[in-house]
Amino acid sequence: MTEAGPYDAVVVGGGVVGASLAHHLTLRGLRRVLVCDRGRFSAEGATSRSGGVLRQHHTAAADTRLTVRSMDTFTGWADEVGGDCGYRRTGFVMIVAEEYAANLAKNTAAVQEAGGRAHLITADELTAEYPGLRLDRPAAVSYEPDGGYGDPAAATRALLRSAERRGAVLAEGLEVTGLTSAGERITGVTTNLGPVHAPLVLLAAGAWSRPLAATAGVDLPVEPRRIGIARHRATAPAGPVPACIDDTLGRYFRPADGDALWFGAAADPAVALDARPAALRADEVATARRTLAERVPALATGTVDGLRAGLDGYTPDHRPLIGPVGPAGLYACTGFSGGGFKTAPAVGELVAAEVTSGAAEEWLAPYRPGRFAAGAPTESDFPYEHM
Template sequence: MTDTTSNHFPDRADVVIVGGGVAGCSIAYHLTKLGITDVVLCERKQLTCGTTWHAAGLVTQLRATRQMTELAKYTGELFASLEEETGQATGFMRRGSLRVARTEARLEELARGASMGRNFGLPVEKVSPGEIKERWSPIDLDGIVGGFWFPHDGQVNPADVTMAYARGARMRGGRIFENTKVNKILVENGRAIGVVTDKGEIRASRVVICGGMWSRDLAATAGVTLPLHAAEHFYIVTETIPELPRNLPVLFMGDECAYYKEDAGKLLLGCFEPNAKPWGHKGIPEDFCFDSLPEDFEHFEPILEMATKRVPLLAEAGIKLFFNGPESFTPDDRYLIGETSEVAGLFCACGFNSIGILSSGGVGKALSEWIRDGRPPVDLADVDVRRTISFQSNKSYLHDRTTETLGLLFDMHWPYRQFATARGIRRSPFHDRLLAEGAFMTEAAGFERPGFFAGAGMKPEIEYSYGRQNWFDLTGAECRNTATNVTLFDHSCFVKYEVEGRDALKVLNRICANDIDAPVGRVVYTQWLNELGGIEADVTVTRLSESTFMVVTIAISQRRDLTWLTRHIPEGAHVFVRDITSGLPMLALMGPKARDLLKAVSPDDFSDAGFPFGTSREIDLGYARVRASRLTFVGELGWELYMPAEFAAHVFDRLVEAGAAFGLRHGGYFAINSLRMEKGYRHWGHDIGEEDSPLQGGLGFSVAFDKPGGFIGRGALLRQKEAGPIRRRLVQLRLEDESAPLLYHHEPVWRDGRIIGSVTSGAYGHRLSASLGMAYVECADGVTDAYLASMPLEVEIAWRRYPARAQLKSWYDPKGERIRG
């Protein structure tokens, strides 16, 4: 397919899209549908020739997260009408899908996912083994305990649906050029201004990289990190099987790493096996097009052996095709979309982890609106490319992680599941000491940080389940010690920026919703808002001097928040920003005996009068100088201690040595999650985000509406206030039954027979002995404590409902008396 609009190769366009797979063509389609018709798509060879052409074409809607589910749901809805709109056949068939469990744990995983789907009106039914057999008669039910039926799922022809997107784009003026290789992204003054192709330059105001497994290397030419790596993906297609029923739904057997798709009397068997095979590590051949990779039957054989037992018809069927083709995977199994951190105006949609077809419509729509409006249309934090870290472009890291990520698509998605590959990369100065104390390390943005501390004689490892895992009591002890004695937490992964200059106060105060024009030595808790009043970041700002500030944020937001900050510094402003995370580790000392411990290692005044809450200053600690900030994220008296890296070991040792007299224990992030849940402390990306305002999130106290100069998003918040009672609020949940299942995320909240909200995050509160969560709920007349108490509430967990209570204040120490003790 070549461009039919004009034979002239353009030198300008509004948007240039690099890559003619299903994602690139969908974005072209959706841009033109929005009225952005001066779109040029460049494909190095032919449309679909990289990965799209050999995709299995599964169209399912339930994904691991809310955002990904909503994008997939839209895609399925679009496929139902795309052929009629464009006149191009898509091969879309809504046959439904079955997700089948061989274990009770898998059945609970499916049930929790199905409950999440209810939040978006996703049609889903629980089915018994007998009902599974009715819908998929060739299956052998040996060991099957149940499953779930998704009637709106189906399948599509990947090449045809891509051509439909392309035709829809061309119908509205979009231009597509095949056999046009993009060699480089043009960048001037930190902004993408076009591309260099083998046919000449094309200048553009925005560029979109949709190059599949080529995306990482193309982005690197512009200094941009797109962490993805190709892996071999296998499936077989049988000869025609006369006994095979036609029009079977898609069948997923996660416990056997397999999926089945019937097509014209043949059966496609594909897999997502553990210990996958990375491919293309040393580069992708220049002429790679509609190519397949060498067969590896030995690698596929364990899957086939299980499959012939599960579907006996396979045992006698001939194999028409043994296919092996490359697909690209990201380090966290979530795709990459959005505007890149390094280069403004450069967007991406790539790294689809084998779900590119079913995500294509939602991704195309969301990214097109992002390009038009300059901001994402919905909260896309789960898949936003700004979550990545620069080290993740390391090829060896990507190679090793890819051996795991392919199989994880079908592996159990346990709560708190940790990656096993490519670990130990970012370590705090306390790492070895914490391991010696029995730390089980978890990972966040590549940082190793303790999840919990094993007891004497215990191996620090997780025994996964959906219930109380083996670390439950250990974490409970850490929490209770924090409430009665003092606990030391390693917070080195928290991100720190130094912002200084003559205009630092003015610029930061415009970005921050709270007033940071505070005295030197004060810490201000604040949010950064977008123009719609949504929360882009949740940070603290410490005033170090008249013109110098320290911003502290969470590990996963390191590049995202730095990008937001630097892009909102006006041109010509005298402001300088440095990321000082690596040189400034941090310990958090929390608990009622924290003051006494600090007095034992420092001559400074830590009294409430001498060191009030929200104060930050340098102190002597042992032989070191340390910045101490009186803050807490656990709801107890405490201080955050920042020190230059070379003093870190000394400070740690002094605290541990002196702490023995005060009952000092080490604490991990599982304990932090429990403690902050009891106090109702929000976590950005879960409880608050781009679509949530401070008023909805219960953070109105941190907004300075009347400060001079205003702030970004002020107008939107004022309109929200003027509109009357807040109809959507974050509330604190508590399950009535202490033995009820644990809350994690996305569980529906019911009232009077209908869903009124959804859980954002959950944990067991050990100080309260209760299963807790936070959730957004809605009421047209405003969400108040009276409304929450006026009728019983229930939370749906794994397809069952449990009584719950809700309130606006925290369950633990709602007046904050303990943190100000």
């Protein structure tokens, strides 16, 4: 890798966040950008195990701003990035217990204030719009007409192709084994093919970020967590359903092709990085399916015909670490805690602007890596039971 000379930047991690970083870095004039991944791009980490839900609704205004900004990219993907991100506008609904109705209204207003479209609807309006849903108990509902889902792997490929057209080098199977520095400045990375030199290294390796950062004397509070999703296929037409987070059940789901439905089935807090994540078990899938059948009756019958399990990096406050760390030139963009896909376009844009201009981006202030050492995690403004 060193025969071609030093790079302007090395992006460690070929998931959707790393791909967005490469896309935006090259848009801002960096041509010698190397993107490397220990496996196949978008296939080894959290990106290919993402449910792909696209929503703007969050319980912290900082998160809402990022997702509203990113939604503009998803809806205009062909013109802004090129290719296809798999965006499907099915609508998104957030369902919470009645006791959180006031918080739901405030978080819905935050979407509107950030420039997104969202409004409260009644339970009757929800089931009239989506006959595939059942809502028997009192609840409060927020609706986003532009919400839906996308294809994280397809989005990653499109972003990487965009970066490659402007000179980025894409290196699958190039495993970064450590970070190198001289004095107080980063000098590059070590890989399975030898050293690579660059004055800027962006660490977007998800669950694998902490041990890599440690080689530069940096402790990143990112823990690996096993995540999993399952695909259910109904035996008969079930009626349309939206993308949904149901806080009353602590679950999420979204429609797919035909009468299929993807739903979250696992999120384990303690796993080892040195082993392949265990496949989803029958009891994990059955528990999630049984719980969600209260909301989507079609889940009570039919078959599960697709499973995905993998690792993602989680932080103590379930929000990413974005900002300079350790030696000058080392930048963390990791620990997205299940939320990387829907925020990746805005994060890539803001980080690229920050590292190329040298001016701090105010929108990224809540995500600085030093917040935990300072005892100042980013908390929800108006939380729910599970969010």
